[in-house]
Amino acid sequence: MNRDKGEVGQALPSLSAWADGRGTAAASTVIRMRLPTVRQALAHPRYLLTAWPWRAAGYLLSSAPVGLSVLVVLLVGVVVGGVLAVVLVGLPLLVVLALSGLPVAALERRRLRLVDSRPARSPHRMPDGPGPVVWARTRFREPATWRELGFALVLGTVLWPLDLLVAGVVLGVPMTLLGTPLVMATVGGGEEVRVLKLWLATSWPQAFAAAAVGLLMLAVSGYVLGAVAAGRAELTRVLLVPADPERRERVAELVRSRVRLVDAFEAERRRIERDLHDGAQQRLVALSMILGLARLDAPPGPLADQLAKAHDEAGKALAELRDLIQGIHPKVLADHGLVPAVADAADRSVVPVDVTLDLPGRLPEEVEAAAYFVVCEALTNIGRHSGASRAEVTGRHQGGLLALEVRDDGRGGADAGRGSGLTGLADRVSVLDGTISLSSPPGGPTLLRVEIPCEWRTEHCA
Amino acid sequence: MRVEDRALRVVLAEDSVLLREGLIALLARFGHEVVAAVGDADALLTAVADHTPDVVVTDVRMPPGFQDEGMKAAVRLRTERPSLPVLVLSQYVQRTYASELLDSGDGSGVGYLLKDRVGQVEEFHAALQEVASGGTVVDPEVVRRLIRRRRDPLERLTPREREVLGLVAEGKSNNAIARQLVVSEAAVGKHIGSILAKLDLPPAEETHRRVLAVLTYLRA
Numbered sequence: 292m293n294r295d296k297g298e299v300g301q302a303l304p305s306l307s308a309w310a311d312g313r314g315t316a317a318a319s320t321v322i323r324m325r326l327p328t329v330r331q332a333l334a335h336p337r338y339l340l341t342a343w344p345w346r347a348a349g350y351l352l353s354s355a356p357v358g359l360s361v362l363v364v365l366l367v368g369v370v371v372g373g374v375l376a377v378v379l380v381g382l383p384l385l386v387v388l389a390l391s392g393l394p395v396a397a398l399e400r401r402r403l404r405l406v407d408s409r410p411a412r413s414p415h416r417m418p419d420g421p422g423p424v425v426w427a428r429t430r431f432r433e434p435a436t437w438r439e440l441g442f443a444l445v446l447g448t449v450l451w452p453l454d455l456l457v458a459g460v461v462l463g464v465p466m467t468l469l470g471t472p473l474v475m476a477t478v479g480g481g482e483e484v485r486v487l488k489l490w491l492a493t494s495w496p497q498a499f500a501a502a503a504v505g506l507l508m509l510a511v512s513g514y515v516l517g518a519v520a521a522g523r524a525e526l527t528r529v530l531l532v533p534a535d536p537e538r539r540e541r542v543a544e545l546v547r548s549r550v551r552l553v554d555a556f557e558a559e560r561r562r563i564e565r566d567l568h569d570g571a572q573q574r575l576v577a578l579s580m581i582l583g584l585a586r587l588d589a590p591p592g593p594l595a596d597q598l599a600k601a602h603d604e605a606g607k608a609l610a611e612l613r614d615l616i617q618g619i620h621p622k623v624l625a626d627h628g629l630v631p632a633v634a635d636a637a638d639r640s641v642v643p644v645d646v647t648l649d650l651p652g653r654l655p656e657e658v659e660a661a662a663y664f665v666v667c668e669a670l671t672n673i674g675r676h677s678g679a680s681r682a683e684v685t686g687r688h689q690g691g692l693l694a695l696e697v698r699d700d701g702r703g704g705a706d707a708g709r710g711s712g713l714t715g716l717a718d719r720v721s722v723l724d725g726t727i728s729l730s731s732p733p734g735g736p737t738l739l740r741v742e743i744p745c746e747w748r749t750e751h752c753a
Numbered sequence: 754m755r756v757e758d759r760a761l762r763v764v765l766a767e768d769s770v771l772l773r774e775g776l777i778a779l780l781a782r783f784g785h786e787v788v789a790a791v792g793d794a795d796a797l798l799t800a801v802a803d804h805t806p807d808v809v810v811t812d813v814r815m816p817p818g819f820q821d822e823g824m825k826a827a828v829r830l831r832t833e834r835p836s837l838p839v840l841v842l843s844q845y846v847q848r849t850y851a852s853e854l855l856d857s858g859d860g861s862g863v864g865y866l867l868k869d870r871v872g873q874v875e876e877f878h879a880a881l882q883e884v885a886s887g888g889t890v891v892d893p894e895v896v897r898r899l900i901r902r903r904r905d906p907l908e909r910l911t912p913r914e915r916e917v918l919g920l921v922a923e924g925k926s927n928n929a930i931a932r933q934l935v936v937s938e939a940a941v942g943k944h945i946g947s948i949l950a951k952l953d954l955p956p957a958e959e960t961h962r963r964v965l966a967v968l969t970y971l972r973a
Contacts, residue, residue: 579871
């Protein structure tokens with residue numbers, strides 16, 4: 292989502308909505324997408340004309356009061372708590388102090404919006420139950436709580452002075468230069484002015500030159516502020532914002548949708564097979580029958596010859612249709628399972644194949660289908676490329692794992708990645724958490740192994 | 754062996770109306786009578802009980818499940834009435850289906866044909882007659898599939914003997930085999946004798962031994 296926004300934003304020709312950073316100005320444009328962070332804004336040619344440099348400055352400057360408050364509260368808390376701990380009253384105070392990272396982090400996440408409009412969620416989860424004790428217990432057990440406390444310490448001691456220093460120098464120097472003519476007119480009495488306490492400007496042109504340099508430096512400052520604010524925001528995000536909590540959920544959903552897709556794909560194959568069987572195949576058989584009967588009654592001659600030709604064609608169409616249907620969804624697999632289906636694939640193989648499958652029951656439909664098509668593809672490849680004189684299919688189900696092996700005595704050198712149908716089948720097997728491995732050294736032999744975790748179908752388990 | 758032109762009383766099971774009507778017309782063309790034409794396996798069993806036909810012709814895939822209900826019904830009929838000839842029309846070349854049928858009963862009076870074959874009306878009719886008179890018929894396409902396989906019990910046979918056995922499995926008579934291979938009928942008889950000996954089939958009535966040879970062939 293964020294990535295999309297960024298890409299679209301960068302491609303925008305108009306900056307009016309983008310410049311505002313919230314998309315409310317220049318509502319006349321249809322553009323509502325905007326750059327989500329100062330970091331992406333930096334790359335834009337019209338960066339300085341937008342609100343982003345000001346937002347960056349605001350971000351860095353507002354760090355000071357927050358950091359200073361944190362420092363004071365922590366110092367006071369520790370001192371008071373430490374002293375009172377002697378009389379045990381201070382202990383609860385210290386406990387509460389340990390949780391002080393929570394509000395600091397919450398505030399920092401809000402401040403993050405100044406330079407990074409991507410959502411910044413809290414890393415904390417819902418308490419296990421109602422009541423402050425349960426809440427505290429939940430929080431103390433979360434690593435995020437301690438990370439936030441650490442962040443508060445660093446903010447109070449290091450970060451805010453750094454932020455202030457950078458913003459002060461980067462803004463202060465050009466501002467001072469810009470103000471040179473003004474100072475000359477007032478304090479300097481139009482005579483002289485000391486610029487940045489380094490050199491003396493003694494004429495108006497010098498004063499205005501200093502102002503011009505200041506203006507230029509201000510432009511550079513805009514970028515420096517943006518860069519520093521971006522770095523500071525990134526640090527905050529890494530420490531205080533959990534890595535996209537939706538990601539795991541999205542991965543799970545992707546896995547689920549992939550399984551659904553494969554299922555839908557299977558269902559569609561079955562439907563096509565059924566439609567072809569119920570429709571085209573029956574009609575062709577009927578046609579062939581009618582032509583056969585017509586031939587019985589046709590007197591010898593050109594008409595009978597034509598009839599014979601038509602009859603032959605109908606027969607060929609039927610044979611082709613039968614093979615097609617078989618390839619789409621082999622009925623023998625659905626009716627009788629993997630063993631006869633693989634035996635049939637072996638029957639059709641050009642290279643003689645020995646089949647030894649130790650599978651006394653039926654496996655889940657999708658497992659049978661995946662294993663069957665892998666074997667078919669392997670046998671096809673053996674027939675086409677291997678130059679083998681024999682092939683062997685072995686398989687068993689052991690310890691919740693179906694393992695099938697197809698080996699041949701061919702010349703080897705098979706490459707699973709090179710345009711073979713095995714890649715697609717590997718995807719199909721991986722949906723079932725299975726694997727395909729291929730070993731094919733030059734000179735052979737080639738061994739293809741497919742493993743799919745599965746259990747027997749329940750009706751055969753009993 | 755074959756009772757030529759015997760008018761048969763047929764029970765037909767086929768769920769496609771188009772094919773059912775077509776088959777009724779086809780059978781009528783050869784002088785047979787379809788005493789009952791049904792569209793599912795249960796109705797088939799009932800119709801057989803009601804009509805005691807000379808032969809049953811059934812589709813494999815039928816309602817309600819569109820799996821292999823027709824085949825299951827055929828196997829059940831074969832078990833319950835071993836003398837009732839059954840011809841199964843199938844879309845499947847796979848030997849699993851053919852074996853399932855031929856393993857039921859003693860293997861006589863049974864046929865497994867691809868549905869396409871009904872288009873070859875005369876071949877179909879000959880197969881029907883063969884089955885009705887106790888023979889075994891397996892579709893040439895299924896047989897062709899089997900020939901390509903290595904089959905241990907048959908390794909002792911010469912290629913010629915295997916060829917002859919294949920033709921026997923298709924339900925051909927010695928005479929027809931002799932014509933097809935362009936040899937004398939006596940030569941065919943000699944081949945068959947040699948096949949039966951090599952397959953260690955017990956001496957019995959010749960038709961029965963032929964059937965057993967075909968079964969050996971299919972199971973191998």
